[in-house]
Amino acid sequence: MLDYRLFKEINALFAAGNFHAARRLLMEVQSRVIALRDEISTLKTRIHTLEEAVHLSTALYPKxxxxxxxxxxxxxxxxxxxxxxxxxxxxxxxxxxxxxxxxxxxxxxxxxxxxxxxxxxxxxxxxxxxxxxxxxxxxx
Ligand SMILES: [Zn+2]
Known part of the structure; x- marks a missing residue:
């Protein structure tokens, strides 16, 4: 989960001139965003698979x-x-x-x-x- 407080914290660090700490926090946010994008991609794939399974189950009939x-x-x-x-x-x-x-x-x-x-x-x-x-x- 992305914590939006981090953006304020990063902004405060930049404003205070603490660029090294701000950069480190930015890298942490970047890492979390990448993890969230991966999770979204996985969930989209699962949704697509389930939609196909539902469609198939409604279109399939025994005879x-x-x-x-x-x-x-x-x-x-x-x-x-x-x-x-x-x-x-x-x-x-x-x-x-x-x-x-x-x-x-x-x-x-x-x-x-x-x-x-x-x-x-x-x-x-x-x-x-x-x-x-x-x-x-x-x-x-
Ligand atoms: Zn078979």
Missing amino acids: NGAYWLATEGVHQGPFCTDCYENSGGLIRFERFSGGLVCPCCSSSLALPESAGFYAEGRASQQARIIPFARQRSSGI
Whole structure:
């Protein structure tokens, strides 16, 4: 915690011409400010992580033994329930002969007979190309 009395004390030391003591106190204030900034940065990171966890928990829903994610009208999945419940990780199941398997924990899930299993997640099955960098027009 930053003690604002220190500023008055520093000012009084400067006014009295005790520059060495004032400088030492200024260095102490600087050290405290740096510690406070580090604490703020840590707390901001924690808040961001918690906000993401809350958002994820509201957008995630179970269906056919897997988790699915609904964001902005797009349903993605299926994700491994074991990985999400044990570590919070969203790991997409991969297809193998006759079922699905988690590439992280090797948990498996039989692929349902119904053709609608992937119906909601169809949009996410298509690869989306994200441009790495825009090319400049050379003007030549
Ligand atoms: Zn898993």
